[in-house]
Amino acid sequence: MTLTLAALGPALPELLLAISAILLLLFGAFVGPRSTDTVNGLALAALFAALVLVILGPAQASLFNGAFQVDAYSRFLKVLALIGAGGALAMSVDWLKIEKQARFEYAILVLLSTLGMMMLISAGDLIALYIGLELMSLALYVIAANNRDSVRSTEAGLKYFVLGALSSGMFLYGASLIYGFTGSINFAQIAEVAREPSLGLIFGIVFTFAGLCFKVSAVPFHMWTPDVYEGAPTPVTTFFAAAPKIAAMAVFVRFALEALPHVAHQWQQIVVFVSIASMALGSFAAIGQRNLKRLMAYSSIGHMGFALVGLAAGTEQGVRGVLIYLTVYMAMTLGTFACILSMRRKDGMVENYDELAGLARTSPVKAFFLAALMFSLAGIPPLAGFLAKYYVFLAAIEAGMYTLAVIGVLTSVVGAFYYLRIVKVMYFDEPAPAFEPMPSELRAVLAVAGLFTLLFFVYPGPILSAAGAAARALF
Amino acid sequence: MSLAALFFYLFAGVAVASAFMVIASRNPVHSVLFLILTFVNASGLFILIGAEYLAMLLVVVYVGAVAVLFLFVVMMLDVDFVELRQGFLQYLPVGGLVGFIFLAELVLVVGSWSFGQGVTGAVVAPAPGVSNAVQIGRVLYTDYVYFFQAAGLVLLVAMIGAIVLTLRHKENVKRQSIPVQNARTKAMAIDVVKVPSGKGL
Numbered sequence: 001m002t003l004t005l006a007a008l009g010p011a012l013p014e015l016l017l018a019i020s021a022i023l024l025l026l027f028g029a030f031v032g033p034r035s036t037d038t039v040n041g042l043a044l045a046a047l048f049a050a051l052v053l054v055i056l057g058p059a060q061a062s063l064f065n066g067a068f069q070v071d072a073y074s075r076f077l078k079v080l081a082l083i084g085a086g087g088a089l090a091m092s093v094d095w096l097k098i099e100k101q102a103r104f105e106y107a108i109l110v111l112l113s114t115l116g117m118m119m120l121i122s123a124g125d126l127i128a129l130y131i132g133l134e135l136m137s138l139a140l141y142v143i144a145a146n147n148r149d150s151v152r153s154t155e156a157g158l159k160y161f162v163l164g165a166l167s168s169g170m171f172l173y174g175a176s177l178i179y180g181f182t183g184s185i186n187f188a189q190i191a192e193v194a195r196e197p198s199l200g201l202i203f204g205i206v207f208t209f210a211g212l213c214f215k216v217s218a219v220p221f222h223m224w225t226p227d228v229y230e231g232a233p234t235p236v237t238t239f240f241a242a243a244p245k246i247a248a249m250a251v252f253v254r255f256a257l258e259a260l261p262h263v264a265h266q267w268q269q270i271v272v273f274v275s276i277a278s279m280a281l282g283s284f285a286a287i288g289q290r291n292l293k294r295l296m297a298y299s300s301i302g303h304m305g306f307a308l309v310g311l312a313a314g315t316e317q318g319v320r321g322v323l324i325y326l327t328v329y330m331a332m333t334l335g336t337f338a339c340i341l342s343m344r345r346k347d348g349m350v351e352n353y354d355e356l357a358g359l360a361r362t363s364p365v366k367a368f369f370l371a372a373l374m375f376s377l378a379g380i381p382p383l384a385g386f387l388a389k390y391y392v393f394l395a396a397i398e399a400g401m402y403t404l405a406v407i408g409v410l411t412s413v414v415g416a417f418y419y420l421r422i423v424k425v426m427y428f429d430e431p432a433p434a435f436e437p438m439p440s441e442l443r444a445v446l447a448v449a450g451l452f453t454l455l456f457f458v459y460p461g462p463i464l465s466a467a468g469a470a471a472r473a474l475f
Numbered sequence: 476m477s478l479a480a481l482f483f484y485l486f487a488g489v490a491v492a493s494a495f496m497v498i499a500s501r502n503p504v505h506s507v508l509f510l511i512l513t514f515v516n517a518s519g520l521f522i523l524i525g526a527e528y529l530a531m532l533l534v535v536v537y538v539g540a541v542a543v544l545f546l547f548v549v550m551m552l553d554v555d556f557v558e559l560r561q562g563f564l565q566y567l568p569v570g571g572l573v574g575f576i577f578l579a580e581l582v583l584v585v586g587s588w589s590f591g592q593g594v595t596g597a598v599v600a601p602a603p604g605v606s607n608a609v610q611i612g613r614v615l616y617t618d619y620v621y622f623f624q625a626a627g628l629v630l631l632v633a634m635i636g637a638i639v640l641t642l643r644h645k646e647n648v649k650r651q652s653i654p655v656q657n658a659r660t661k662a663m664a665i666d667v668v669k670v671p672s673g674k675g676l
Binding site: 018022025063064065067068073103105108112116117119127128131132134135138139141142145146148157177199200203257 | 567580583584587618620621622625626629631632633635636638639640
């Protein structure tokens with residue numbers, strides 16, 4: 001079998017990202033530090049071009065003996081991951097320059113990490129999954145330690161690296177067990193063989209799921225999240241929260257439903273436990289946090305728990321719920337981090353939520369949007385966050401998982417406490433000194449994210465139908 | 476017992492024993508040397524199952540490059556390993572428990588070992604007269620080209636990462652510039668000074 005260049009068409013967005021990363025690396029290496037602005041701009045352009053190519057690309061294709069799958073599911077999630085990565089990169093450029101951490105490799109590592117995410121979303125077998133996971137994570141470890149003169153940032157990078165390597169090891173062990181007991185690495189072929197659960201297969205599932213749970217930072221594999229989110233430079237945290245979570249969740253769902261549909265009752269127990277534990281920890285542990293980045297870390301653990309409710313249902317409705325949840329989660333995360341990135345006073349950045357005191361009087365528009373995002377994160381109707389939770393819980397109830405849905409609703413009530421406290425601090429406390437004016441790109445992201453969460457319920461049709469079509473591709 | 480089985484037990488026994496010594500020996504240099512012994516024995520096991528290319532690769536890459544690099548790092552860095560082991564007893568109960576669970580799982584998995592339906596069919600005997608290297612080469616750049624290229628990108632990220640995290644452009648460092656050195660002329664290098672007689676410079 002010879003591979004022609006034309007046959008690579010479905011992988012065009014990935015090829016574009018890989019080639020542009022390599023060319024930009026050469027450009028940056030030859031021109032030196034003053035190339036940073038150009039490289040940032042071109043990297044954003046490459047992400048945008050990849051987004052266009054993903055949208056225009058073929059709806060259904062399978063490359064490299066099924067290792068690379070293109071379908072409605074992969075297209076939906078690639079669009080999300082690219083928007084998340086592009087938004088995070090656009091927001092980071094100015095911040096890094098002001099903090100004197102700008103270097104041209106940052107944008108290139110973001111590009112390569114995004115490429116890893118896209119390979120992960122399209123992965124059709126275990127090797128492609130593992131390589132995508134490593135490509136994505138390795139670049140993330142490096143940018144977590146981007147501020148290498150800060151002990152906290154270095155610690156974040158090292159901690160993430162060591163724990164990430166451990167989770168990769170667990171995933172590989174599980175993958176080798178699955179290969180050993182089914183004789184295949186291809187998801188579709190594994191599904192054909194794995195009709196009856198055997199002990200070895202179950203161990204393989206447990207270990208691969210442990211590795212994947214680490215990447216989506218679900219309890220009990222969440223320990224790294226608060227420290228890494230707090231230690232890494234804020235734009236890097238934005239990127240961590242927005243894009244890799246989506247890719248990891250995407251491959252989690254695809255692996256569970258494409259490779260292991262006949263042994264669903266085996267992994268459903270794991271997912272139900274992980275989901276309940278994540279929702280509970282995300283709600284309770286965030287109450288004591290003052291640092292907004294740490295708070296968002298716990299919040300993201302909780303949100304991944306809510307998204308996993310949809311996977312636990314294991315139905316088409318459930319997958320649609322996961323996809324809607326991820327869309328809304330990404331918008332809310334980008335918007336909230338746009339606010340955190342703009343918390344700058346004359347003497348530097350602040351990160352505690354009580355610094356937001358009286359924001360409603362010093363900058364009312366920003367306070368309004370941030371309040372909307374907080375209400376949405378808490379899941380208060382009719383905002384986007386409520387609808388996202390509604391669809392995953394609906395899927396759980398239709399699948400007969402009443403306990404899971406009830407626990408989910410209860411934890412989201414607990415979680416509402418710390419989101420609403422931020423609103424209270426902004427609207428009812430004595431004003432703290434005003435922040436420096438917000439840069440235009442942060443304004444743009446905040447406005448888009450805020451309007452999306454506010455107005456999602458007015459016209460949710462396009463996203464609901466796209467998510468529905470994407471979910472159908474897996475069944 | 477056939478000769479092959481004898482060698483299998485020899486290699487396997489030494490590999491397990493030296494792997495244990497890697498974590499048990501007090502001197503880190505000894506640890507690395509035991510690690511090398513483990514690799515050599517593992518490559519012996521590869522030769523026994525007829526994978527001579529992998530065996531050579533293991534020796535060349537792991538013993539020749541990685542382990543020697545390790546040895547350099549261990550010798551260059553002043554790591555106090557006695558201090559690192561201080562918490563050993565404190566963590567022993569938890570670590571022992573985790574290790575025991577792992578062991579129990581391994582026993583369960585190995586005890587229930589049965590190949591899936593596809594496995595025995597998928598295992599292809601090496602074609603006679605074709606060496607391992609040729610066989611790997613035939614699939615590496617055709618069936619597995621995607622993984623090959625993607626693994627290359629992973630290595631590229633590792634390289635960028637190492638440079639980003641460690642390279643510092645220091646001021647006040649004199650750097651060698653070969654073009655400048657080559658372009659030197661007599662006028663640039665020699666300064667002819669007329670020294671008046673009877674006086675120093």
